[in-house]
Amino acid sequence: MLRMRNFASAHVPGTISNHMTFADLGLSEDLLRAVSEAGYTEPTDIQREAIPPVLMMKDIIGIAQTGTGKTASFVLPMIDIMASGRRRALMPRSLILAPTRELAAQVAENFEKYGKNHDLKLALLIGGVQMGDQVKALNEGVDVLIATPGRLMDLFERGKILLNGCELLVIDEADRMLDMGFIPDIEFICSKLPETRQTMLFSATMPPPIEKLTKKFLNNPKRIEVSRAATTNKDITAFKIPVKSRQKRETLRWLLNHDQVETAIVFANRKTTVRELNKSLQRHGFRSGEIHGDMDQSNRLKELDRFKKGEINILVASDVAARGLDVKGVSHVFNFDTPWHPDDYVHRIGRTGRAGAKGRAFTFVAEEDAEAIANVEKLTGAKVPVFGKKDVRVDLVENTPKPEETAQPEEHPQRSRKKREDDDVAPRTKPERAPKAKREPRRSRNEDEAPVAAGEWNGPRPGFLDISAT
Ligand code: ADP
Numbered sequence: 001m002l003r004m005r006n007f008a009s010a011h012v013p014g015t016i017s018n019h020m021t022f023a024d025l026g027l028s029e030d031l032l033r034a035v036s037e038a039g040y041t042e043p044t045d046i047q048r049e050a051i052p053p054v055l056m057m058k059d060i061i062g063i064a065q066t067g068t069g070k071t072a073s074f075v076l077p078m079i080d081i082m083a084s085g086r087r088r089a090l091m092p093r094s095l096i097l098a099p100t101r102e103l104a105a106q107v108a109e110n111f112e113k114y115g116k117n118h119d120l121k122l123a124l125l126i127g128g129v130q131m132g133d134q135v136k137a138l139n140e141g142v143d144v145l146i147a148t149p150g151r152l153m154d155l156f157e158r159g160k161i162l163l164n165g166c167e168l169l170v171i172d173e174a175d176r177m178l179d180m181g182f183i184p185d186i187e188f189i190c191s192k193l194p195e196t197r198q199t200m201l202f203s204a205t206m207p208p209p210i211e212k213l214t215k216k217f218l219n220n221p222k223r224i225e226v227s228r229a230a231t232t233n234k235d236i237t238a239f240k241i242p243v244k245s246r247q248k249r250e251t252l253r254w255l256l257n258h259d260q261v262e263t264a265i266v267f268a269n270r271k272t273t274v275r276e277l278n279k280s281l282q283r284h285g286f287r288s289g290e291i292h293g294d295m296d297q298s299n300r301l302k303e304l305d306r307f308k309k310g311e312i313n314i315l316v317a318s319d320v321a322a323r324g325l326d327v328k329g330v331s332h333v334f335n336f337d338t339p340w341h342p343d344d345y346v347h348r349i350g351r352t353g354r355a356g357a358k359g360r361a362f363t364f365v366a367e368e369d370a371e372a373i374a375n376v377e378k379l380t381g382a383k384v385p386v387f388g389k390k391d392v393r394v395d396l397v398e399n400t401p402k403p404e405e406t407a408q409p410e411e412h413p414q415r416s417r418k419k420r421e422d423d424d425v426a427p428r429t430k431p432e433r434a435p436k437a438k439r440e441p442r443r444s445r446n447e448d449e450a451p452v453a454a455g456e457w458n459g460p461r462p463g464f465l466d467i468s469a470t
C-alpha cells in the first residue's frame with residue numbers, strides 16, 4: 001500500500017511502472033553500461049524512486065529495507081551530477097558520510113564499480129590509517145569525498161580541507177549518524193557546507209525523534225519510504241531461541257553444525273564477549289575470526305577481508321559490523337545477545353538476505369535479553385517466532401570443520417588497551433533503561449576445554465529442542 005502511494009507521488013506520473021529499466025531513470029549512457037556490466041537488469045524500488053528526484057537536485061530521506069540497493073540509489077545519480085564541473089584543490093565537490101570505516105570503504109568500492117567510465121576522483125578519508133595519501137588526494141582535487149566523521153574533522157581542523165565547495169551531501173545510515181555519538185560532528189561538518197547544498201539521508205531505520213532532527217539538515221525534503229522503516233527484509237527467516245546464558249555457546253555450536261550454515265556473522269553486545277567467543281569457536285575447530293572497535297584498523301580490514309574471501313566462514317562481531325556491510329553469501333546471522341538498541345536488530349540481521357538471497361537469523365534470548373527482545377518486537381511490529389523442532393534443518397552434508405586435536409588453554413589477552421582514535425565507533429545514546437552491564441557468570445572450569453567433534457553431539461541437548469511451547 002505504502003509503495004503504491006509513493007509510486008503515485010513520484011515526480012513523473014504515469015511513466016513509472018514496475019518494469020522500469022535503468023534507462024528510464026534519466027541516467028547517462030556511460031553509466032548505464034557500467035550498471036549493466038555490474039549485472040543489474042532492473043532497478044530496485046528505492047533506486048526507481050530515488051534516482052529521478054536526486055537528479056533533480058532534491059533533498060531526500062530514503063527509507064528502504066536492508067540489502068535493497070540504497071547505495072546505488074545515491075551513487076548512480078551522483079556520478080552523473082558530478083560528471084560536469086571542475087575539481088579544485090582542497091575543495092571536494094561532494095561528500096558522503098558513513099558511520100564506520102569499513103562501510104565508507106565499501107561505498108568507495110561502489111563508486112569505482114559504477115564510475116569506471118567517468119573521469120571522477122574519489123578520496124576515502126577514514127581513521128586508523130596514514131593521512132599522507134588522503135592529504136595528497138585532497139591537494140589534487142576530488143569530486144567525491146567519502147569519509148567517517150572523525151577523520152574528516154581532523155583534517156578540517158588541520159586546514160587540509162575546505163568544505164565550502166561541497167554542493168552535495170549524503171549521509172548513509174543516517175539515523176545512526178544523527179544519534180548522540182555522532183551528532184556534534186555532523187552539526188559541525190554541516191555548518192561548514194554551503195547552505196544551498198543538496199542533502200540526502202538513507203537508512204533502513206529512522207526513529208521518529210531522529211527524523212525530527214533531520215529538519216535542521218534538509219530543505220523541503222522528499223520522503224521516499226519504499227517499506228515502513230524498521231521492517232525486516234522478507235528474505236530473512238528469523239527465529240528467537242530462549243536459552244540460559246551459560247547455554248549460549250553450545251547452542252551456537254549446535255546450530256553452526258546443524259543449520260546448513262555456509263557463512264555466518266555472530267553478533268555480541270560486548271567486545272569482551274566477541275573476543276572470548278571467537279577463541280572458543282576456534283578451539284572447537286570452527287574457522288572463525290573477529291571484528292570490533294578495539295582492534296587496530298589494519299587487523300579489522302584483514303579480518304573482514306579473510307571473511308569476504310572465505311578463508312574464515314564465521315565472523316564474530318560487535319555492532320561495528322552491523323551497519324551497511326554487504327558481504328555476499330552470508331547465510332546466517334546469530335545474535336549471541338539480543339541487541340540493546342532495537343534498531344540494531346534490524347541492521348544486524350540485515351547482513352543476510354541481501355539482493356534477493358535468502359538468509360536465516362537466530363536471536364538468543366536469555367533472562368537478561370528479555371527486555372531487549374520485547375523492544376525489538378515492539379519496533380518491528382511483529383513477534384519473532386520461537387525456533388522449534390519443526391524448524392530444525394538437518395545438515396546432511398557433513399562439511400563442518402573438525403575440531404583441533406587438543407584444546408588450547410584459555411589465553412588471557414595482554415593487549416595494550418591504549419586509547420585509540422575511535423572516530424567510527426562513537427558512543428551511542430544509552431537505551432532508555434540500559435540493562436546493567438552484568439558480567440557473564442564465570443565458572444571455574446572453562447566449558448570449552450573439551451572439544452566435541454562436529455556432528456557428534458554428546459552433550460546436553462540444546463535447550464530449544466526441549467521447548468514444548470513452540
Ligand atoms: P542497502 O544499502 O540497501 O542495504 P546495498 O546498496 O548494499 O543495500 O546493496 C545490496 C546488494 O544489492 C549489493 O550487493 C548490490 O550489489 C546489489 N544490488 C544493488 N542494486 C541492484 C540491482 N538493481 N539489481 C541487482 N542487485 C543489486
Ligand code: MG
Pocket residue numbers: 070071172324
Ligand atoms: Mg547501505
